[in-house]
Amino acid sequence: MNIQLSETQRKIVEHGEGPLLVVAGPGSGKTRVLTERVRRLLNEDTGHFRILALTFTNKAANEMKERLSEIPNIEKRAFIGTLHSFCMEVLANRGKPVGIDELPNIFESYQDRKQVLFQAAMANPYLRHKLNIILDANTQDRLLNRWLDMISSAKNNLFVPEMMDNETDRQVYEAYNNGLRVSYAIDFDDLLLLTYRLFQERPKIADFYRRQYRYICIDEGQDLNEAQYQVISALCGLEHRNVMIVGDKKQAIFVWNGANPKYLDQFERDFGAKKIFMNDNFRSSQVVVNAAKSLVSEYEVEGQLPIAGSIELMEGIDEQHEARLVLDYIQNLLNEGHRDVEGPITLERCALLGRNRYVLSAVEDELNKRHWPYYKQLSAQQESESSLIQDFELCLRLLANPRDRLHFSMLIARWDMREDASDFGQHVSDGLRLLSALKRRTSDNDRLAVILALESMDWTEENFKFKNAMEYLYDYSETKESQEERALIIEDIRTWQKHWNYYLRSQPGGYHTLTSFLGQVALGTTQQPRQEGLALLTVHSAKGLEFDVVVVMGMAEGTFPDYRARDGPALEEEMRDAFVAVTRSKRLLAFSYPRTKLMPWGSERKQRPSRYLSIIGLIKPDNPRGPNPGKIV
Ligand SMILES: Nc1ncnc2c1ncn2[C@@H]1O[C@H](COP(=O)(O)OP(=O)(O)OP(=O)(O)O)[C@@H](O)[C@H]1O
Numbered sequence: 001m002n003i004q005l006s007e008t009q010r011k012i013v014e015h016g017e018g019p020l021l022v023v024a025g026p027g028s029g030k031t032r033v034l035t036e037r038v039r040r041l042l043n044e045d046t047g048h049f050r051i052l053a054l055t056f057t058n059k060a061a062n063e064m065k066e067r068l069s070e071i072p073n074i075e076k077r078a079f080i081g082t083l084h085s086f087c088m089e090v091l092a093n094r095g096k097p098v099g100i101d102e103l104p105n106i107f108e109s110y111q112d113r114k115q116v117l118f119q120a121a122m123a124n125p126y127l128r129h130k131l132n133i134i135l136d137a138n139t140q141d142r143l144l145n146r147w148l149d150m151i152s153s154a155k156n157n158l159f160v161p162e163m164m165d166n167e168t169d170r171q172v173y174e175a176y177n178n179g180l181r182v183s184y185a186i187d188f189d190d191l192l193l194l195t196y197r198l199f200q201e202r203p204k205i206a207d208f209y210r211r212q213y214r215y216i217c218i219d220e221g222q223d224l225n226e227a228q229y230q231v232i233s234a235l236c237g238l239e240h241r242n243v244m245i246v247g248d249k250k251q252a253i254f255v256w257n258g259a260n261p262k263y264l265d266q267f268e269r270d271f272g273a274k275k276i277f278m279n280d281n282f283r284s285s286q287v288v289v290n291a292a293k294s295l296v297s298e299y300e301v302e303g304q305l306p307i308a309g310s311i312e313l314m315e316g317i318d319e320q321h322e323a324r325l326v327l328d329y330i331q332n333l334l335n336e337g338h339r340d341v342e343g344p345i346t347l348e349r350c351a352l353l354g355r356n357r358y359v360l361s362a363v364e365d366e367l368n369k370r371h372w373p374y375y376k377q378l379s380a381q382q383e384s385e386s387s388l389i390q391d392f393e394l395c396l397r398l399l400a401n402p403r404d405r406l407h408f409s410m411l412i413a414r415w416d417m418r419e420d421a422s423d424f425g426q427h428v429s430d431g432l433r434l435l436s437a438l439k440r441r442t443s444d445n446d447r448l449a450v451i452l453a454l455e456s457m458d459w460t461e462e463n464f465k466f467k468n469a470m471e472y473l474y475d476y477s478e479t480k481e482s483q484e485e486r487a488l489i490i491e492d493i494r495t496w497q498k499h500w501n502y503y504l505r506s507q508p509g510g511y512h513t514l515t516s517f518l519g520q521v522a523l524g525t526t527q528q529p530r531q532e533g534l535a536l537l538t539v540h541s542a543k544g545l546e547f548d549v550v551v552v553m554g555m556a557e558g559t560f561p562d563y564r565a566r567d568g569p570a571l572e573e574e575m576r577d578a579f580v581a582v583t584r585s586k587r588l589l590a591f592s593y594p595r596t597k598l599m600p601w602g603s604e605r606k607q608r609p610s611r612y613l614s615i616i617g618l619i620k621p622d623n624p625r626g627p628n629p630g631k632i633v
Helices: 007-014 030-044 058-067 083-094 110-122 125-132 137-156 167-182 188-201 203-212 226-236 262-271 286-295 319-336 357-370 387-400 405-414 422-426 431-440 445-455 466-477 483-506 514-523 568-582 611-616
Strands: 020-024 050-055 078-082 213-218 243-247 274-278 310-316 350-354 374-377 534-538 547-552 585-594 596-598 604-606
Touching: 007 030, 007 274, 020 030, 020 262, 030 050, 030 058, 030 078, 030 213, 030 243, 050 058, 050 083, 058 078, 078 083, 083 188, 083 203, 083 226, 083 514, 110 125, 110 137, 110 167, 110 405, 125 137, 125 167, 137 167, 137 188, 137 226, 188 203, 188 226, 203 213, 203 226, 213 226, 226 262, 243 262, 286 310, 286 568, 286 585, 286 611, 310 319, 319 350, 319 357, 319 547, 319 585, 350 357, 357 374, 357 534, 387 405, 387 431, 387 445, 387 466, 387 483, 387 514, 405 431, 431 445, 445 466, 466 483, 483 514, 547 568, 568 611, 585 611
Parallel strands: 020 243, 020 274, 050 078, 050 213, 213 243, 310 585, 350 534, 350 547, 374 534, 547 585
Antiparallel strands: 596 604
């Protein structure tokens, strides 16, 4: 599609040297401007240099890579990815001074990290006592969660254990770090902290990267946290000034997670950046722009699309009824189309959004009943459903990192092999030998199949055939009597196969290692940008995406805004969540909510329509009951 750049967009694309802050509202074309600027710099600027283009999500990076794919050798001339992926590359290549000798193994899952912390705390008498005096398992679990949050927040503020004032915090943090080290692993926060330390402690290394990357472009600047901002500052040092940050404070929806839009101002001050505003909205119809404006009054916007669009509200008697109404609404659009949407409306052009993932449970059931294709993007992590592939995953981790104590202990616990734990010590250097030791001790068909699948991959120093294992397990799934179990296994195999294919495409050149593959899966770079069918998204995972038709479901007080956001900054962030949700729509916008909700313990609870519905003008503020059930306004 050949779209003319606006005057402001052209100015940004043509910007040459010097720091630049672009303040860009939703749908103003910031992704487009970033991409076009990278293209122009690579095409027009001469000399030997690379561009560092940092995006907030892998989705955005993949989209940018796709749009620039026709530039020869693009992967050599630019690093396009998240800051975490960039840090991974830096640490893999130059991480020795901070203790990273080879490609790091990442423990990305919360549960794994919790287990590391629990084991480490139980091995420390002072912390063991703190845990043991709590008799109730839930309270103990909450304490572990609190400790993990504390560690993450410390790392994100670039604190090392010695800097912690509180003695318990210091010991917890230190024990956890040692726990990771025992398994030769790091966590996500370490990627930033270690890279920061590397750039600070070894200025020559920072200088090497500074000279390599003549231009740095950063997307979604409002979502930077302290560690991220400091990594970027340490990379730039005092001399690198060709940095462009694009951001929008109104779309800051990760403040709860440590991000802070203040870094946009700080960047402007620290770097003396020039500032350009992009106030147009090229994406959304008039009703969508108006809804966004009523939510955030300071949204100064010039709606550029001369299309009215439509806005609707559906009220269900309960969540099941709400789900049926929403799918009937979509069905009608699929059948009839809409005057404000060009061409036939397909499921891929529609998305259902929820403030949290549970809002979408009832509609998922209804989708299954109707056999509609759909996909979910509710969590960034790979999670297999079948126990066969869960075992396979654990073994993959052990093959990649035979010193991984955590996943070894998880595997032998799953396989009831506790007494054979001594194997670990004997075979730490060789994952395949470790697995064959386990194979000798089992006659269970599933376990044997997993190990045989792993052995079938024709391992060499530089490569392995992941496909062989997938085919082996696919054939093995035919032996399953339960159709449900077989279906789960095949779904999991398909997901892994997709990760693998995506990995191969993104890492051309023939040198593939299991550690690098699992690292990319952990970083989320192998996630599919778009899939087939209707999209089911949380508001946070919908960031940066756009659809012709958007339905925001579960618009009830307590759900959206979330019940935990009572006042002040938390409530302001909820409003920005609503703003981001609404501005995902290009043409048609709809909301829905259930009048009653079944609570997990079985009782029904009355729901009040969300305050945002009255702010947008879909419900009169004095009519807290909302419209009649089933009626579309
Ligand atoms: N100059 C233009 N003329 C017409 N359409 C444009 C122009 N620039 C961008 N668009 C279109 O506007 C839409 C929004 O663009 P883009 O996805 O780049 O926005 P964004 O600023 O990154 O949005 P958000 O901040 O909400 O993620 C896209 O469909 C894009 O094709």
